[in-house]
Amino acid sequence: MKNSLGKKIVSIFIFFSISLLYGQGFTSSAMLDKESAYIKEPVILTFDINQTDRSKVMFFDFTLTESEAYEFHRLDAKEVDSYQKAKIHYTYLIYPLKSGVIDIGFKLTQKVTTTENVAYSFSGDRDNVKGITTTDTPIKLEPLKLRVKALPEGTQVVGAFTLTHQIKNHEANAYEPIPFSVEIKGTGYPPVLETLLAPTDAYTLFKEDPQANVLRNVQRTYSTVLYHLV
Secondary structure, X not given: OHHHHHHXXXXXXXXHEEEEXXXXXXXXXXXXXXXXXXXXXXXXXXXXXEEOOOOOEEEEEEEEOOOOOEEEEEEEEEEEEOHXXXXXXXXXXXXXXXXXXXXXXXXXXXXXXXXXXXXXXXXXXXXXXXXXXXXXXXXXXOOEEEEEEOOOOOOOOOEXXXXXXXXXXXXXXXXOOOOEEEEEEXXXXXXXXXXXXXXXXXXXXXXXXXXXXXXXXXXXXXXXXXEEEO
């Protein structure tokens, strides 16, 4: 019983966060802010790197793995110290795009050099900066898993939005073009829709690509999407 329970606890822990110590002289930890989400519901991921071996100069390249199962945006990257005391805190916004259990993957490369190489790279004048020579090591990381729930059938917009429209003429002759515009704005997944009006034989619809203005932070995603149609 003790072995079975222990395995279950470890499994649940890896689902939400991972914290690992590497022989390469640093630790890393990753965490999601929720255990499950609906498709297109915002999820915040934080990833921390902390150098433990102070005898080396370390740099790191980090991002998430591209996937059809989710969309991601880096919101912030804070470096507390540099060189021999590297400590970095990353914040990402993730939108799951498929239901089921999905893997959030990572790409991390550790770049190690010496203080001599760093000093040499910045020798000379400002127009003669040399590249730093590093030993690069790809680090394999276990993905985090996220349970994603499907949206109710027919759902097109996820968030809190308002819709307004402007139409130039309310009367027209047959085959006369009628320009009009639709604006959707609010908070949630950006409401860029392929189909805004239901298809009908009563008119022919011409449209331009929607103009989207999106502002993202940890608290919310605010979008304004403007559609021009005729």
